[in-house]
Amino acid sequence: MTSKSQSxxxxxxxxxxSATADLERGYxxxxxxxxxxxxxxxxxxxxxxxxxxxxxxxxxxGTNWDFGFKNFVKxxxxxxxxxxxxxxxxxxxxxxxxxxxxxxxxxxGLSKIVGKxxxxxxxxxxxxxxxxxxxxxxxxxxxxxxxxxxxxxxxLFGVTVPSFLTTQYGALFAIVLADTWTNFPFAMLIILAxxxxxxxxxxxxxxxxxxxxxxxxxxxxxxxLVPAFLMVTLFRFIDSLKHFPMIFVMTKGGPGRSTQAxxxxxxxxxxxxxxxxxxxxxxxxxxxxxxxxxxxxxxxxQQVNS
Amino acid sequence: MIDNxxxxxxxxxxxxxxxxxxxxxxxxxxxxxLIMSLREQSVMFEPFWxxxxxVTLDNYLGITRSEFPxxxxxxxxxxxxxTLLAMIVGxxxxxxxxxxxxxGKFYASWMLLLLRMxxxxxFVIPLFLLYINAGLIDSYFGxxxxxxxxxxxxxxxxxxxxxxxxxxxxxxxxxxxGASLGKAFILVALPVARPGAVAAAIxxxxxxxxxxxxxxxxxxxxxxxxxxxxxxxxxxxxxDWGSIAVASIALTLPIxxxxxxxxxxxxxxxxxxxxx
Numbered sequence: 190m191t192s193k194s195q196s197x198x199x200x201x202x203x204x205x206x207s208a209t210a211d212l213e214r215g216y217x218x219x220x221x222x223x224x225x226x227x228x229x230x231x232x233x234x235x236x237x238x239x240x241x242x243x244x245x246x247x248x249x250x251g252t253n254w255d256f257g258f259k260n261f262v263k264x265x266x267x268x269x270x271x272x273x274x275x276x277x278x279x280x281x282x283x284x285x286x287x288x289x290x291x292x293x294x295x296x297x298g299l300s301k302i303v304g305k306x307x308x309x310x311x312x313x314x315x316x317x318x319x320x321x322x323x324x325x326x327x328x329x330x331x332x333x334x335x336x337x338x339x340x341x342x343x344x345l346f347g348v349t350v351p352s353f354l355t356t357q358y359g360a361l362f363a364i365v366l367a368d369t370w371t372n373f374p375f376a377m378l379i380i381l382a383x384x385x386x387x388x389x390x391x392x393x394x395x396x397x398x399x400x401x402x403x404x405x406x407x408x409x410x411x412x413x414l415v416p417a418f419l420m421v422t423l424f425r426f427i428d429s430l431k432h433f434p435m436i437f438v439m440t441k442g443g444p445g446r447s448t449q450a451x452x453x454x455x456x457x458x459x460x461x462x463x464x465x466x467x468x469x470x471x472x473x474x475x476x477x478x479x480x481x482x483x484x485x486x487x488x489x490x491q492q493v494n495s
Numbered sequence: 496m497i498d499n500x501x502x503x504x505x506x507x508x509x510x511x512x513x514x515x516x517x518x519x520x521x522x523x524x525x526x527x528x529l530i531m532s533l534r535e536q537s538v539m540f541e542p543f544w545x546x547x548x549x550v551t552l553d554n555y556l557g558i559t560r561s562e563f564p565x566x567x568x569x570x571x572x573x574x575x576x577x578t579l580l581a582m583i584v585g586x587x588x589x590x591x592x593x594x595x596x597x598x599g600k601f602y603a604s605w606m607l608l609l610l611r612m613x614x615x616x617x618f619v620i621p622l623f624l625l626y627i628n629a630g631l632i633d634s635y636f637g638x639x640x641x642x643x644x645x646x647x648x649x650x651x652x653x654x655x656x657x658x659x660x661x662x663x664x665x666x667x668x669x670x671x672x673g674a675s676l677g678k679a680f681i682l683v684a685l686p687v688a689r690p691g692a693v694a695a696a697i698x699x700x701x702x703x704x705x706x707x708x709x710x711x712x713x714x715x716x717x718x719x720x721x722x723x724x725x726x727x728x729x730x731x732x733x734x735d736w737g738s739i740a741v742a743s744i745a746l747t748l749p750i751x752x753x754x755x756x757x758x759x760x761x762x763x764x765x766x767x768x769x770x771x
Contacts, residue, residue: 212595213595215677216591217595219680220587220595222587223585223587224588226581226643227606227651230641230644231618233621234617234621234622235613235618235621237620237621238617238620241620294517295517298513298517311755312518312521312522313518314755314758315521316524317754318754319525320705320722320747321722322722322725322746323722323725323746326725328524330527330528330531330739331524335540336540336736338543341542375761378761382759427612430612430614431615433616433708434708434722437707438726452614452616455614460712465620468616469620469621472616472617475614475616475617476613476617479609480609483605483609483612484609486608487601491604
């Protein structure tokens, strides 16, 4: 502590050091209810999940108190788990890629629009407001051949649209499309905000230096958008690991097991096969993946904020 | 002007076409659900352009006589109360996390993010077993408590970001003037962070309103929320598409204004990380 700050503190009842300590105690009191609540509502269930994952708990048979890592050993050789990871990967990578691409394209398009058409962005925002169950039901209707206006439209030209939901990749694609429809506005919002944060002076400077519009876009604008792209991709990717309503409503994991993504597979094992311990082990595995990604996001966030 | 070259005009036309195609993709399901909701039951499976006048409000009237309005009310109750509780606990915590010099704040931010990102199936399995044994299945109390696992980490995180943008000097000046920390929080910091608080409450409400998974597992009949109740229009051998369309609209309309208000905060909720 410098002598200056000491001289400032003379005449006050408390030294700065003890005032700071008081303040910190106050802050901790304000955190306490949230810490307790998070402890009760989140940490307790998580601890329960960990305990279940190393148990042999079965919804009907109960438990023999036989603890061990055999659920995790079983995971490694479970073909259905591998199948679920494959389905999840397709849903995640394809879905996120499409959402980011479409979101970026619309953001770039909208950023060029000025005047009264600016309100047009509301039309692009609308799908984001529709709850996922409704999204899934609407797309289920569009993929139901006897009902869908798309099928009826192509029938006019004698073209029969195949039934997507009855084939493996068709069903995966249908879910990707529904997911893309409702989530591209998220990517659009973030990228649009980043675009608007770029000073127009930069574009002008590039133009003065003789850069074409395309060059300006690729060498000036795009590099400045990288943080936004990274954030959108990470957040959407993490969300896509949680795929549930669309699978439940549109395909029920089918045809066969081809759209049983991992989160859905954990649900099937737990609530349909009553194999709670095994379902918990799958959930723990997913949780570890989420822990790694969120650690990376938290670090990224810290770097940008400091 | 270079801008009037034909290659520029071609590119412009391509860009406009692309935007129109994407607009069609964005609008088609919305328009289709409106059409479906107005179709007569008997012509549901005919192309709508063949019987454009077979329009009826029966689907809308039918919904009001079903269990669905009660489910919408349940959704309101659960989303409202769990958001309110999370705000009461989470707003002071967000302020404290933003302004305290506590070490280990990075780990707090990691944990908040992880709780938001963790697969819900991990929370639901232990909760389900607990609720079965405690008789909390299909109770408002149980459902609202379960939703706190969704709202609380989100609201603390958002409020942390909001309060981080309130200048430290404001708080310090208030405390120098003799205000207690509580007063500095309520009278100085909170008014500045109010837009952020409104956004946090809206986003908390939306996350519960949209939930399907928790409600599917821990509700049965009396506390069923709207996203789960829609599934009642699908029976083993038939699907009531007209009612599904109306229910989808009813699920979306109440939150549409919230979404329009909140959309710019969704960007901010990812904090400064996207400022580029």
